Amino acid sequence: MTEIESKKDGGGKVEPIHEPEVVGPSEVLREDVLEEYSLSRFQKIVIKSEYGRKRYLVIEPPLDENDIRIINRIKEIIEYKDESIPLDVLKDERLKKKYIEEETERLLEKLKVPRDKWDKVRYYISRDLAGLGKIDAPMHDDFIEDISCSGVGVPVYVWHIRHGYIPTNIVFSSEEELESIVYKLSVLARKMISVANPSIEGILPDGSRVVCNLGMVSLKGPSFTIRKYTRVPLSVADLIKMNTISAQLAAYFWILIENKKSLVVIGEVGAGKTTLSNALLGFIRKSSKIITIEETPEIRLEGYENWSQKITRESIREDVRSIDLFELVKTALRERPDYVIVGEVRGRESYVLFQSIALGHGGLTTLHADDVESAIKRLTSKPLDIPLYLVSLASAFVKVAKIVTERGEVRRRVITVQEVEALKEGEIVFREVFRYIPETDSIEMVGESIVFKKIAAEHGISIDELYEELSNREQFLAYLSRMEDLDWKRFSDLIERYHIEGRRLLEMLRGEGGS
Ligand SMILES: Nc1ncnc2c1ncn2[C@@H]1O[C@H](COP(=O)(O)OP(=O)(O)O)[C@@H](O)[C@H]1O
Ligand SMILES: [Mg+2]
Known part of the structure; x- marks a missing residue:
């Protein structure tokens, strides 16, 4: 791993005592x-x-003309020889790197390159031939x-x-x-x-x-x-810490996911849809059967034994069949999953995904769209072409966005959560339950949840009891978000523990004075 030393503002500069106020x-x-x-x-x-x-x-390192000549000469010789390198060396990144290093070493010697230039030349050769230049x-x-x-x-x-x-x-x-x-x-x-x-x-x-x-x-x-691929998956605790979601919103997602309600996360490219989805999957109970289906392996669920990760395969050889998302979702459903997660819906597979939601499996997916209206439009027109009544079976649409503040800071925030209220006269009626307030940089609950009403009815409990549970979980999550070094796996372990002994955990936290 790279070691990054960070240094603020040009060191050693002496500030004048009277800085003029006006930016001149x-x-x-x-x-x-x-x-x-x-x-x-x-x-x-x-x-x-x-x-x-x-x-x-x-x-x-700076190069003079002579350095450039040496580097180009060595590169030429190695690249020219490329054709005689055994294929298995070329295909294996590590072997290839080693081969290039050994060849460079040999040529530095052979071309009588002055010793003091060796390190520099080695760096550029390896950067250009083994790296991405x-x-x-x-x-x-x-x-x-x-x-x-x-x-x-x-x-x-x-x-x-x-x-x-x-x-x-x-x-x-x-x-x-x-x-x-x-x-x-x-x-x-x-x-x-x-x-x-x-x-x-x-x-x-x-x-x-x-x-x-x-x-x-x-x-x-x-x-x-x-x-670029980022290595460490963020947990819900991280997202609360970064204020991408609030503890209350996280608790709301938790209750929905536990009850196998389905979510569609929308936003622009790079808004943080996949990251948010991956974090939310940490709310799933450990024993659940989860199937994830993706084109790029992005989702990571450490600690889930009943997780089957399916990746589409695009064949470059004619005799090997390509497997597309559609086929994967179709066969996945035969495996009786509790949750079906599709990395990003783009084509026919979304039809099967929504059918599986209709069958009562929990579903989660992301979709590239700017707002709920255009998401519905994308889902219901070609090539996705899902009947509106199937779309209306999703429980909530969550929009995440990347905001750049006036000072150039980058923030990622859930902007709105809208539940599907009803399907009326050929249109889906939404109800906004959470909304981002830019002035206070906070996410507030702005409407009563219809999905909560359904969940309360399904469990035969009162809506007040469910809201009380929401508040308990909010406290628990706020506590977790203040913990140090809580990675994705430990977070989901603690969520599982809450399901087993939530009351005791809460009492312990309250005893500790954690609000
Ligand atoms: N809440 C967040 N806070 C900070 N960085 C984030 C957050 N969500 C995502 N990122 C980063 O933003 C980049 C794009 O995120 P990703 O989830 O892949 O976006 P999308 O799926 O919407 O294209 C990744 O490098 C990821 O680490
Ligand atoms: Mg994504």
Whole structure:
């Protein structure tokens, strides 16, 4: 793992005693280092504010013309030899890396490269041949979520967790250079990109998603976008801590999920739909049979023994059959699951998913849509084409969004939770139960839950009893969100314990003075 040392604001600067209040040209013209950290011995990141505009700078060892000649020569020899490398070495990332290192070592010796240059040359060779070249640094920077390049001669942009969308000092200066990285990405994603098939979407070996285009589709030449895979799944406790949801909203989700009510999480790409879904799955009882169906393996449910994870398989060979989401959902239903989770609905499979919801299985899915109305529209028109009455069987639609504040801070918040109230005259009537209040940056319960009424009726308890349980669980979750180091698995373990001895746990917490 990369070790990240963070340093605030350009150290050692002496502040004048009387700073002028007004932001004058001197302020605007100042170049400030906002943040600085190292990813490795040869990769340093500096985030600067240049005349009020942020930039992400990758700082690597400087090269003179002679260095560049040496590096290119070694790269040429290794790449030229590539064809004679056994295929199993080429296909295995680790073997390939080792092979490149050994070859470099041999050539440094053979070409009589001065010793003091060795480290630097080794770094660049390995960065370019075993790594992803110019974009290797942001690929290894855990603060970076997205990397995108829209063409030749324009800066690559990154999405930084603390600074949002910012340009970098990485530029591909020729079409060949950019094309070669696009080819490399498509090979890593095991997709064939070509003139006949100039646009691909795939998954890199580390789980990151990539979209690549060759020059024919975009005017500025080839382009690519990488959405990086983040390693640690967030728990509901984390999301409460980050104020993405409130403890009360989390408790509401818990009651719905326990009662196998189904949720559809909507929002834009990168809003946090998958993250929220994965966190909510920690509310499922440990003994439940869970089936998850995805194109990209993103969902992680550690500690669930009765979980079967199904991944669609796209065949690149003609004699091997592709298995699509539709088929997977269909066969999944024969396995009598308690919960069916579809990573993201995109096609025919959504029909079967909603049928399974109709059969009383718990369901959870995400859908790319801006608001509830467009979600319904997407679900009921082609290619999804689900009958409205099936859509109306979902219990609630949850919208999550990425908000960038005036100060450039990035926040992810659940914006609204709307329950399906009724199907009237060919339209679904919604009731908003939770809503985000921007002024206070809080999520408030704004309406009485209809789903709660149904649950109370199903269990033969009064609605007041259910609201009391909501408040108990809210307290319990608020307590969990204040605990240190509560990862996804420990969180779901504690939820299970609550089901077994909730009353005792609550009494203990109250005894401790936890409100
Ligand atoms: N509540 C959150 N707080 C901070 N980061 C988040 C949150 N939710 C998601 N993320 C990060 O945002 C990125 C995109 O999230 P993801 O759930 O994959 O979005 P979506 O499924 O909507 O495209 C991931 O890197 C993830 O770690
Ligand atoms: Mg997603």
